[in-house]
Amino acid sequence: MRLSPAITELIRALRILPGVGPKSAQRMAFQILERQREGGAELAHALTTAIEKVGHCEVCRTLTEQSVCELCADEQRRDSGLLCIVETPADVLAIEQTGQFQGCYFVLMGHLSPLDGIGPDAIGLDKLAERLASEAITEIILATNPTIEGEATAHYIAEIARQQGIATSRIAHGVPVGGELEYVDQATLGHAFSGRKRVELD
Amino acid sequence: MRLSPAITELIRALRILPGVGPKSAQRMAFQILERQREGGAELAHALTTAIEKVGHCEVCRTLTEQSVCELCADEQRRDSGLLCIVETPADVLAIEQTGQFQGCYFVLMGHLSPLDGIGPDAIGLDKLAERLASEAITEIILATNPTIEGEATAHYIAEIARQQGIATSRIAHGVPVGGELEYVDQATLGHAFSGRKRVELD
Incomplete structure (x- = not known):
């Protein structure tokens, strides 16, 4: 049939949606046509609008409807002199939700991956170098993913920063808060030991 | 932020999509805007087209673009005299994939649920009664879901069929093929015993 x-x-x-296979796609299609026609029409409209309007921030490359995103337009953040490098706009959102960082971001929209033809320019490192040369940045915080590609990208950016004489740090890797040692993988536990902090008692 | x-x-x-929570929706949105803009535009178009064009088959109520669906238009199937009652268009698809049934379908688009205000007319039983009176149907196969509502709906339809003097059967419930007895629930195992078939050796 x-x-x-x-x-x-x-x-x-x-099926272009991440995590949606043939069965889920069929279920979604039937659900929309049987019970969610209005919601489906709204989704079609939201997709069209977002694809048409959302572009990249001229300063940090994140996804936004404006030419310069809300965070880059914030003077207080610009004056902090802190620049956090992340791979995706979702990472910006995750960091913002912690409320721990009050500086600016630079979004690579990926990571270095020479085998896939993704070189420094594809992830905007030329633009980053310009920013480092022209803005008063005092510290770069590397928050790329703790994967092989993420580490390589962090290393490459640290090299650029060193040439400009800017201090660079990497976010800490270790045992997740609320996690149990027993279930933490070896690499993470290794990082937790090598990155240990002295306990200071007064 | x-x-x-x-x-x-x-x-x-x-988030109108079944099984999509806030985190998945965010992941989907970023994926579309970062890497799948073309696919996203196609999805918007497919949604609009499907919502506009797809309606219900005049004969069996399933989802289709035509006024009478492909299966109802098939004369050989109509001549079989078999009518299978299912709850959703997805059930038709599942049964068609078995290749075991060559008759016609009637799709309830739900099940009886008086508490939610879903009575016989809402699931098209008035239309079904008309069909039973006017068409040469020899057997009704009840393939509603083995849930309380599905069973109640099957029972209700069996009653209508009896008034018209049409033979009615219910699909078999029992141990799934490839399943292990140990992991089968009590109700299913009970059905498997009460519905046992004699082994005929020549």
């Missing part, structure tokens, strides 16, 4: 072409096409199109 | 309104709206709209 063939489904009608419009349904087949909808199921195919839904 | 507030995300730009178009992104927030996209994340909200994605």
